[in-house]
Amino acid sequence: MYSVNAIATSAEPPQWVLTLSCIDGPGIVHAISGAVVAAGGNIEESQQFASRDTGRFFMRLQVGAVAPGGPEAPAPFEERFARALAPVTERYRMTWRLDTVGRPxxxxxxxxxxxxxxxxxxxxxxxxxxxxxxxxxxxxxxxxxxxxxxxxxxxxxxxxxxxxxxxxxxxxxxxxxxxxxxxxxxxxxxxxxxxxxxxxxxxxxxxxxxxxxxxxxxxxxxxxxxxxxxxxxxxxxxxxxxxxxxxxxxxxxxxxxxxxxxxxxxxxxxxxxxxxxxxxxxxxxxxxxxxxxxxxxxxxxx
Amino acid sequence: MYSVNAIATSAEPPQWVLTLSCIDGPGIVHAISGAVVAAGGNIEESQQFASRDTGRFFMRLQVGAVAPGGPEAPAPFEERFARALAPVTERYRMTWRLDTVGRPxxxxxxxxxxxxxxxxxxxxxxxxxxxxxxxxxxxxxxxxxxxxxxxxxxxxxxxxxxxxxxxxxxxxxxxxxxxxxxxxxxxxxxxxxxxxxxxxxxxxxxxxxxxxxxxxxxxxxxxxxxxxxxxxxxxxxxxxxxxxxxxxxxxxxxxxxxxxxxxxxxxxxxxxxxxxxxxxxxxxxxxxxxxxxxxxxxxxxx
Amino acid sequence: MYSVNAIATSAEPPQWVLTLSCIDGPGIVHAISGAVVAAGGNIEESQQFASRDTGRFFMRLQVGAVAPGGPEAPAPFEERFARALAPVTERYRMTWRLDTVGRPxxxxxxxxxxxxxxxxxxxxxxxxxxxxxxxxxxxxxxxxxxxxxxxxxxxxxxxxxxxxxxxxxxxxxxxxxxxxxxxxxxxxxxxxxxxxxxxxxxxxxxxxxxxxxxxxxxxxxxxxxxxxxxxxxxxxxxxxxxxxxxxxxxxxxxxxxxxxxxxxxxxxxxxxxxxxxxxxxxxxxxxxxxxxxxxxxxxxxx
Amino acid sequence: MYSVNAIATSAEPPQWVLTLSCIDGPGIVHAISGAVVAAGGNIEESQQFASRDTGRFFMRLQVGAVAPGGPEAPAPFEERFARALAPVTERYRMTWRLDTVGRPxxxxxxxxxxxxxxxxxxxxxxxxxxxxxxxxxxxxxxxxxxxxxxxxxxxxxxxxxxxxxxxxxxxxxxxxxxxxxxxxxxxxxxxxxxxxxxxxxxxxxxxxxxxxxxxxxxxxxxxxxxxxxxxxxxxxxxxxxxxxxxxxxxxxxxxxxxxxxxxxxxxxxxxxxxxxxxxxxxxxxxxxxxxxxxxxxxxxxx
Known part of the structure; x- marks a missing residue:
């Protein structure tokens, strides 16, 4: 379900939801939260779970855009966020999905x-x-x-x-x-x-x-x-x-x-x-x- | 479980509990409540259920003694009650049990x-x-x-x-x-x-x-x-x-x-x-x- | 609510519901169940409660018609039942209500x-x-x-x-x-x-x-x-x-x-x-x- | 309750729990998770909540020690963690508490x-x-x-x-x-x-x-x-x-x-x-x- 990396397009609601999973290990939260900071976002809600059964790590983040900030300013937030996420999701071989909060x-x-x-x-x-x-x-x-x-x-x-x-x-x-x-x-x-x-x-x-x-x-x-x-x-x-x-x-x-x-x-x-x-x-x-x-x-x- | 017609002996608590079952039919409640009246008792609590699955009737009564009343006065209530119940339980071929409320x-x-x-x-x-x-x-x-x-x-x-x-x-x-x-x-x-x-x-x-x-x-x-x-x-x-x-x-x-x-x-x-x-x-x-x-x-x- | 002694008229469903309350005392259940028997009915469901707070007795009966039985045969069941109940409700000064089960x-x-x-x-x-x-x-x-x-x-x-x-x-x-x-x-x-x-x-x-x-x-x-x-x-x-x-x-x-x-x-x-x-x-x-x-x-x- | 920055001493169980709160803003999770990484820890469990009522951010982390790693190796994990946390808790003016998981x-x-x-x-x-x-x-x-x-x-x-x-x-x-x-x-x-x-x-x-x-x-x-x-x-x-x-x-x-x-x-x-x-x-x-x-x-x- 999470392999389709759909990026929602509605600009109206000011929050995005990121869900992801990957093999558990140190530094994941730090890397993800770094991408949020780099994109000029703020974590509004976050939940995570490390499964002892499968050794996998799961996370759900709701993120809002804080400020235009820096050279990415003209781009819409989800583009900036997707760009900042790319190296992280690749490095940890994450299955992930980015969506707009409230999109039916x-x-x-x-x-x-x-x-x-x-x-x-x-x-x-x-x-x-x-x-x-x-x-x-x-x-x-x-x-x-x-x-x-x-x-x-x-x-x-x-x-x-x-x-x-x-x-x-x-x-x-x-x-x-x-x-x-x-x-x-x-x-x-x-x-x-x-x-x-x-x-x-x-x-x-x-x-x-x-x-x-x-x-x-x-x-x-x-x-x-x-x-x-x-x-x-x-x-x-x-x-x-x-x-x-x-x-x-x-x-x-x-x-x-x-x-x-x-x-x-x-x-x-x-x-x-x-x-x-x-x-x-x-x-x-x-x-x-x-x-x-x-x-x-x-x-x-x- | 209900075939042992145990009669509890403690005289202290003023209530008795009667449980019974028999083939369902008209007049059962009237007959049982008649025995309560005859024994000088009062129904304090009563529940019944007619099973459509088995055609059987089930009842649980809590009964208190009202007054000595009549020629049975000297006998303890549960004896009077058991005596009044006998023809009823026999006629309807009831499985029944009389016990004292609160007996451990x-x-x-x-x-x-x-x-x-x-x-x-x-x-x-x-x-x-x-x-x-x-x-x-x-x-x-x-x-x-x-x-x-x-x-x-x-x-x-x-x-x-x-x-x-x-x-x-x-x-x-x-x-x-x-x-x-x-x-x-x-x-x-x-x-x-x-x-x-x-x-x-x-x-x-x-x-x-x-x-x-x-x-x-x-x-x-x-x-x-x-x-x-x-x-x-x-x-x-x-x-x-x-x-x-x-x-x-x-x-x-x-x-x-x-x-x-x-x-x-x-x-x-x-x-x-x-x-x-x-x-x-x-x-x-x-x-x-x-x-x-x-x-x-x-x-x-x- | 129960002072309106409404008698429901639908003949279709074969059960009636009687609710009543009166001052608690011995013999009530016996009297009510006697009226059911006299009317040619059978008690399908019954619940009762004696309130220690007010000293009142409450009852709800669901009754079905068994057989035409006796001289009342031509009359509909609820008429026979109401007639049989009359002396009982009067004697115990009951508030009561007779209704048809399932009537909207x-x-x-x-x-x-x-x-x-x-x-x-x-x-x-x-x-x-x-x-x-x-x-x-x-x-x-x-x-x-x-x-x-x-x-x-x-x-x-x-x-x-x-x-x-x-x-x-x-x-x-x-x-x-x-x-x-x-x-x-x-x-x-x-x-x-x-x-x-x-x-x-x-x-x-x-x-x-x-x-x-x-x-x-x-x-x-x-x-x-x-x-x-x-x-x-x-x-x-x-x-x-x-x-x-x-x-x-x-x-x-x-x-x-x-x-x-x-x-x-x-x-x-x-x-x-x-x-x-x-x-x-x-x-x-x-x-x-x-x-x-x-x-x-x-x-x-x- | 959280102003006492107690550091638990039991070395037995391999997890620590960090609870904290501060004024909400971007970068908090990134800074905290950075301290975990720096101390050679791994986040085992994490929950957070941003209160719209008070504008404060709340977090609870359970952290395990991954590896000795780097020059802090000889120090026990909670010391390394406390040292890595210090600039973060100061910068965000956090109320925080570090404890050992399972300590009675x-x-x-x-x-x-x-x-x-x-x-x-x-x-x-x-x-x-x-x-x-x-x-x-x-x-x-x-x-x-x-x-x-x-x-x-x-x-x-x-x-x-x-x-x-x-x-x-x-x-x-x-x-x-x-x-x-x-x-x-x-x-x-x-x-x-x-x-x-x-x-x-x-x-x-x-x-x-x-x-x-x-x-x-x-x-x-x-x-x-x-x-x-x-x-x-x-x-x-x-x-x-x-x-x-x-x-x-x-x-x-x-x-x-x-x-x-x-x-x-x-x-x-x-x-x-x-x-x-x-x-x-x-x-x-x-x-x-x-x-x-x-x-x-x-x-x-x-």
């Missing part, structure tokens, strides 16, 4: 019948809480159409009744990703299993949400199984999509308390509320460049 | 090396928060001995280094259960797997605690696995012991939030805090006759 | 600029999670209009710029309550203080939501104050409206964790999420007849 | 009758979870004596029955603080109000714990008031002691859910559990140099 992330929503996640994301997108642009909702059902209409988001229905339909649906996903310069694909209760090819094509930029229980239940109708086992907590997990079904790097999890009196239907409704909340947080953090990958684990710089 | 439950603690659950239960037992009497702690390690000494609880160490030792340990458990009239066996981080025979002998009166994760992890060193997967919540589950390892009816669950910066050791420490809290609740509810079994599910009348 | 409660929403509570309630009303009918949204601002339009709910704007406007607004509230047979008024972030007269007219059937902090903050801009004090939890309280501003009987409360890095604006956004969730629960419980009043305290039969 | 903080516990906080801290101190040394427990009651004995901690009882006793108690506190080089005073349910003089003498190094409610309650017997108002959450707040009673900078807060059926006594017991948990966290963070003060707010670098 171009997001494709995939949906099926359930609308709770789509509704929650669009409501919060509109009120500014979740910084995403949604050029399209692609669904194999029509239930989300009127919500899409209300929020003025294009909606495209493609029924899936066989392998051929599914392949066509996935091809359409890849086309949209390219045509619309999609940065994030959100499986907002899209209930089809992605093909391995699509999983790989979207690695690190596709987020899925699913219910979670203690203990976990495999197979169909998990809320019925959870009811049968009398669980006391039901929850949701948002994770990156990988070819291991529902086993990608975990981004966020949450639970809610239930008791013996809840029917499977009530468990499902509460579970859906948790799904919407949990997915919303994962999408927000992605849009704010707060999620980095350390092997199979996520680093969340909240 | 005779409890055997099984322990191994970790002491967090033993310490928590004994501290709360002493300050009156958890109503249990602990005539013995039986452990295959010695680490809990000084805590036991401090709280004045007999401690017995029996090392387990092979199948023979384990069989002897389990035989000792059954002896203590009988000699000491033990009502509840708590596996307070006792790390040996119980034999099927012992599980059956203690069915419905042995509580275990173990760590829980979303998703679940099988095998050794689960905190290391949880760390490797980057889970965001770690928790604990208290359940009745059955021959299905860690799959008995769930009594209570809880979780705590963690993030990428926690080491496996820190995850374990937080997990242990959750284990102590969760086990404490399960033991408290058991001691207060708040747990009933509906097939593989627990009904918790909190 | 006629609800008037009052709003101002913020739309998070209105949006949450209407979304959940439409998907069946919150059982209310909303014949009107009355607001002193226009921000909620398009959400109302989307959900097909009539919206009426009445600006308030002085005492006269406010009196007219409140008069309109009372008119709507009468004309539309409103059972519940929800102040969904309606930011005007209700006059004492309106508070009294709506006693026990108007729910307000507001932010809550540990410790509490009086005066303007509480999120700024909460930020200044560095609180670690922010929350929301749903309560019945009384003439004591924000001091009515508490129905539900919840909190979310924050830290030093949250700006006042971010605190407010998280606080609004909590407000929507907390209000939703309070409205749901009201619609399900789960809230009873014991002096200044609520009994919540969940 | 010398802590004086003040207690009264309730023992839940003392017990929790001592249990966790012994198992290594909370890094404190407790040379003395000073109490105006004797209830904590046997717990102190069990954990081998000196216990001193000084009854307080009037102003003179209290002044003597406080004088003894100050003596102990000096004689025992106390770094942290924990009011572990010490129920006397500290005099303004003592508050000032202990500013930034005394932590208090008290119950917290939504809304807050003033005056005696808050659990009874909370019960009377029917609160649904009860909690605890740990804060620094200031002359404003219970209004010092908040360190940590937590809550637990309750309902109408809890008696005042039960509320108190749950509240005490929350107090112990919340205080434990605050003490742990203090011992790990994770708490910095930004005016009346705490920065918690978890």
């Amino acid at each position: 992330v171009r997001t494709l929503l995939l949906a099926s019948t359930a609308t709770h996640c789509v509704n929650d994301l669009l409501y919060r997108q509109r009120n500014g809480q979740v910084r995403i642009d949604v050029p399209l909702i692609l669904s194999n059902h029509t239930t989300a159409r009127d919500i899409a209409d209300f929020y003025g988001v294009p909606f495209e229905h493609r029924a899936i009744s066989g392998a051929e339909d599914k392949a066509a649906f996935e091809a359409r996903v890849l086309d949209v990703v390219e045509e619309q310069r999609i940065e994030l694909v959100v499986l907002a209760r899209y209930m089809q299993i992605l093909s391995p090819g699509l999983c790989e094509a979207l690695a690190g930029r596709a987020i899925n949400i699913h219910h979670s229980f203690l203990p976990g239940f495999k197979g169909a109708n998990p809320y019925r199984q959870a009811h049968a086992r009398g669980v006391k907590l039901i929850g949701a997990t948002a994770h990156f999509v990988t070819t291991d079904l529902d086993e990608g790097p975990i981004i966020e999890q949450d639970v809610v308390r239930v008791d013996h009196s809840y029917s499977p239907a009530e468990l499902m409704q509460l579970g859906q509320d948790e799904e919407a909340r949990t997915l919303r947080r994962a999408v927000t953090w992605f849009a704010e460049n707060r999620i980095l990958l350390d092997g199979d684990r996520t680093i969340i710089f909240r | 439950v005779r409890t055997l603690l099984l322990a191994s090396t970790a002491t967090h659950c033993v310490n928590d239960l004994l501290y709360r037992q002493r300050n009156g928060q958890v109503r249990i009497d602990v005539p013995l702690i039986l452990s295959n390690h010695t680490t809990a001995r000084d805590i036991a000494d401090f709280y004045g609880v007999p401690f017995e160490h029996r090392a387990i280094s092979g199948a023979e030792d384990k069989a002897a340990f389990e035989a000792r458990v059954l002896d203590v259960v009988e000699e000491q009239r033990i009502e509840l066996v708590v596996l307070a981080r006792y790390m040996q797997i119980l034999s099927p025979g012992l599980c059956e002998a203690l069915a419905g009166r042995a509580i275990n605690i173990h760590h829980s994760f979303l998703p679940g992890f099988k095998g050794a060193n689960p905190y290391r696995q949880a760390h490797a997967r980057g889970v965001k919540l770690i928790g604990a589950t208290a359940h009745f012991v059955t021959t299905d390892l860690d799959e008995g009816p769930i009594i209570e669950q809880d979780v705590v939030r963690v993030d990428h910066s926690y080491s496996p050791a820190e995850l374990m420490q937080l997990g242990q805090d959750e284990e102590a809290r969760t086990l404490r609740r399960a033991v408290t509810w058991f001691a207060e006759n708040r747990i009933l079994l509906d097939g593989d599910r627990t009904i918790i009348f909190r | 409660v006629r609800t008037l929403l009052l709003a101002s600029t913020a739309t998070h509570c209105v949006n949450d309630l209407l979304y959940r009303q439409r998907n069946g999670q919150v059982r209310i009918d909303v014949p009107l949204i009355l607001s002193n601002h226009t921000t909620a209009r398009d959400i109302a339009d989307f959900y097909g709910v009539p919206f009426e704007h009445r600006a308030i710029s002085g005492a006269e406007d406010k009196a007219a607004f409140e008069a309109r509230v009372l008119d709507v309550v009468e004309e539309q047979r409103i059972e519940l008024v929800v102040l969904a972030r309606y930011m005007q203080i209700l006059s004492p007269g309106l508070c009294e007219a709506l006693a026990g059937r108007a729910i307000n939501i507001h932010h809550s902090f540990l410790p509490g903050f009086k005066g303007a801009n509480p999120y700024r104050q909460a930020h200044a004090r560095g609180v670690k939890l922010i929350g929301a309280t749903a309560h019945f409206v009384t003439t004591d501003l924000d001091e009515g009987p508490i129905i539900e409360q919840d909190v979310v964790r924050v830290d030093h890095s949250y700006s006042p604006a971010e605190l407010m956004q998280l606080g609004q999420d909590e407000e929507a969730r907390t209000l939703r629960r309070a409205v749901t419980w009201f619609a399900e007849n789960r809230i009873l009043l014991d002096g200044d305290r609520t009994i919540i039969f969940r | 903080v010398r802590t004086l516990l003040l207690a009264s009758t309730a023992t839940h906080c003392v017990n929790d801290l001592l249990y966790r101190q012994r198992n290594g979870q909370v890094r404190i040394d407790v040379p003395l427990i000073l109490s105006n009651h004797t209830t904590a004596r046997d717990i102190a004995d069990f954990y081998g901690v000196p216990f001193e009882h000084r009854a307080i029955s009037g102003a003179e006793d209290k002044a003597a108690f406080e004088a003894r506190v100050l003596d102990v603080v000096e004689e025992q080089r106390i770094e942290l005073v924990v009011l572990a349910r010490y129920m006397q109000i500290l005099s303004p003089g003592l508050c000032e003498a202990l500013a930034g190094r005394a932590i208090n714990i008290h119950h917290s409610f939504l809304p807050g309650f003033k005056g005696a017997n808050p659990y009874r008031q909370a019960h009377a108002r029917g609160v649904k959450l009860i909690g605890a707040t740990a804060h620094f002691v200031t002359t404003d009673l219970d209004e010092g900078p908040i360190i940590e807060q937590d809550v637990v859910r309750v309902d109408h059926s809890y008696s005042p006594a039960e509320l108190m017991q749950l509240g005490q559990d929350e107090e112990a948990r919340t205080l434990r966290r605050a003490v742990t963070w203090f011992a790990e140099n994770r708490i910095l003060l930004d005016g009346d707010r705490t920065i918690i670098f978890r």
